[in-house]
Amino acid sequence: MFLSTTxxxxxxxxxxxxxxxEQVDLSEMIWxxxxxxxxxxxxxxxxxxxxxxxSETINQESLDGFLNALDLGNPDPTTHKSSFETVDEIVxxxxxxxxxxxxxxxxxxxx
Numbered sequence: 001m002f003l004s005t006t007x008x009x010x011x012x013x014x015x016x017x018x019x020x021x022e023q024v025d026l027s028e029m030i031w032x033x034x035x036x037x038x039x040x041x042x043x044x045x046x047x048x049x050x051x052x053x054x055s056e057t058i059n060q061e062s063l064d065g066f067l068n069a070l071d072l073g074n075p076d077p078t079t080h081k082s083s084f085e086t087v088d089e090i091v092x093x094x095x096x097x098x099x100x101x102x103x104x105x106x107x108x109x110x111x
Contacts, residue, residue, distance in 0.1 A: 002041065003035075003039060003041055003042060007035065007042075010031075011032055011035065011042055011045055011046075012045070014028050014029070014031075014032045014049075015032075015045050015046060015048070015049035016049075018046075018049035018050060018052075018053055019049045019052035019053050020053075021053055032046060033046075044071070047071065048071065051068050051071070081093055
């Protein structure tokens with residue numbers, strides 16, 4: 001699904017603030033988060049903005065830099081897992097955060 005020009009420009013402004021480490025109004029963040037939950041393009045833009053805001057601390061030659069360049073994984077390093085205590089934690093780690101595209105309960109995502 002594509003974003004309208006108005007939505008895209010508004011989201012780009014918010015993402016630029018995030019990338020530059022500037023303060024974003026709460027109402028803008030709420031709007032952007034809601035949009036990113038229902039639109040894959042918006043979700044990717046928000047994820048990239050978060051990655052860009054942390055890119056100064058990531059060594060581009062490291063595995064994190066590689067994953068960052070490929071836009072893989074969660075950009076927040078506080079959520080990264082370095083070890084597992086149980087098998088259930090491993091199973092939970094590999095579960096998808098979003099529903100499958102073919103899931104009939106996934107009425108929010110059409111793109």
